[in-house]
Amino acid sequence: MKQLIAAFSLMFLAISATVIASPTNVRFAHLDKDMNGQISIIEAKQDKEVMKQFTDLDENDDEVISKTEFKSFKP
Ligand SMILES: [Ca+2]
Ligand SMILES: [Ca+2]
Helix, strand or coil, X not given: CHHHHXXXXXXXHHHHHHHHCCHHHHHHHHXXXXXXXXXXXXXXXXXXXXXXXXXXXXXXXXXXXXXXXXXXXXX
């Protein structure tokens, strides 16, 4: 039983690590200072690379980058 629990927690760790700690997610969370799930142009200014790609990333032109839009960010 203990082994089973250990196996499950390892699996859970592996899954959450890929979901939460992907480089773009970390970058997103770091930039999203007010944690509203979007990166405004003011927040984007903290990161030169993101700033350069801001207009490309903002696919719907609402002047904020959503988490979904940020997925197409290429460092
Ligand atoms: Ca924000
Ligand atoms: Ca947008």
